Amino acid sequence: MLLFTPGPTPVPENVRKAMSDTTLHHRTPEFEAIFERARELLFKLIPMNEVVMLSSSGTGAMEAAVINLAHKKLLNVNAGKFGERFGKIAKAHGIGSVELKHDWDKPATVEEIVDLIKADAEIDAVAIQISESAGGLRHPVEEIAKAVKAINPNIMIIADGITAVGVERIDASNIDALLAGSQKALMLPPGLSIIGLSDAAIEKIGEGKGYYLNLASEIKNQRKNTTAYTAATTLIIGLVEVLETIEKGDGLGKLYCDTARRAKSTRFALEAIGLHSFPEIPAKSMTTIDDADAGKIRTMLKEQFDVNVAGGQDHLKGKIFRINQMGLIDIHELIWVVNSIELSLAALGRRDFDGTASKVFTQEYFKTILKKEEDK
Numbered sequence: 001m002l003l004f005t006p007g008p009t010p011v012p013e014n015v016r017k018a019m020s021d022t023t024l025h026h027r028t029p030e031f032e033a034i035f036e037r038a039r040e041l042l043f044k045l046i047p048m049n050e051v052v053m054l055s056s057s058g059t060g061a062m063e064a065a066v067i068n069l070a071h072k073k074l075l076n077v078n079a080g081k082f083g084e085r086f087g088k089i090a091k092a093h094g095i096g097s098v099e100l101k102h103d104w105d106k107p108a109t110v111e112e113i114v115d116l117i118k119a120d121a122e123i124d125a126v127a128i129q130i131s132e133s134a135g136g137l138r139h140p141v142e143e144i145a146k147a148v149k150a151i152n153p154n155i156m157i158i159a160d161g162i163t164a165v166g167v168e169r170i171d172a173s174n175i176d177a178l179l180a181g182s183q184k185a186l187m188l189p190p191g192l193s194i195i196g197l198s199d200a201a202i203e204k205i206g207e208g209k210g211y212y213l214n215l216a217s218e219i220k221n222q223r224k225n226t227t228a229y230t231a232a233t234t235l236i237i238g239l240v241e242v243l244e245t246i247e248k249g250d251g252l253g254k255l256y257c258d259t260a261r262r263a264k265s266t267r268f269a270l271e272a273i274g275l276h277s278f279p280e281i282p283a284k285s286m287t288t289i290d291d292a293d294a295g296k297i298r299t300m301l302k303e304q305f306d307v308n309v310a311g312g313q314d315h316l317k318g319k320i321f322r323i324n325q326m327g328l329i330d331i332h333e334l335i336w337v338v339n340s341i342e343l344s345l346a347a348l349g350r351r352d353f354d355g356t357a358s359k360v361f362t363q364e365y366f367k368t369i370l371k372k373e374e375d376k
Ligand SMILES: *Cc1c(COP(=O)(O)O)cnc(C)c1O
Pocket: 007, 057, 058, 059, 060, 082, 129, 131, 132, 133, 160, 162, 163, 181, 184
């Protein structure tokens, strides 16, 4: 079965092998050297002043960022399940919160955020997804962060990049906390989360808040290549392998470029067979299609064609399906995915099969090569 869900994503074979060795103790020079290497590689992925790794799924990083950086009131953008989660975390900790709620296909605008900030002087942190995975939406986080900082540089910007870090280049110059998670773009099993931090964030963290998720104690320890509590040793070994694999494969620039090409080619292919891309601004992490037959298509993909894509949650259950674009994806696998979707539409009697999806995908993905051939 081809795993094409936007998290978890497949773990490459060399990474699985790297993680299969005997268990290391985390308080040893041997592991500290691996930890140091992981930090070095992470600073290339997340160009910020500090980076910490937590033994938790992505939500742990969300909670750590909120409790350590929102001291008075959090403004969270809810255009899907993950944005909603930021508000729930604030409530669970008795931190004041204001929510900007949107339909799951509509990105937040700079103006809306600016108006809310200006109207409420208590807001000291803004939390938003770069890529909101619930509907495959891209929020204009960099522009929002810039506008907020121009009004008040003390307002902390928490950017959930769990399906964006490792997918596209992110301008973190106005971001204070940038979150990543292992089982999405980083192609690892679940259980490791990462937070990039600005100097302003480190200052605001001070002594830190919380216990397990106290970022001050993690910063202090991780600068010495160790962790406050037991490190996710196996996953960190895997992380080094993933980041070294990307480096050897012509680097992050190539990965970002390939991902953008794949996402665009997939969308063109599916639009060419009459399907509709759901979000107003699609994230590069996934291709999201809304369709009355979404549930049927998903079942058919699984049962007839060995392809596992994700469905929708809550009110979008059975109404959308989401195809992963994160990680090092074999192009021939993705061509099979779009071909299977066309086959499913044919099986549902919606169109005759003529290979349009795989043709359009190939033409778009290889357009530079095809153009050269034409010019000859
Ligand atoms: C997956 C995801 C998370 C974190 O979820 P976990 O299940 O805790 O790893 C947070 N934000 C976004 C945008 C995600 O896609």
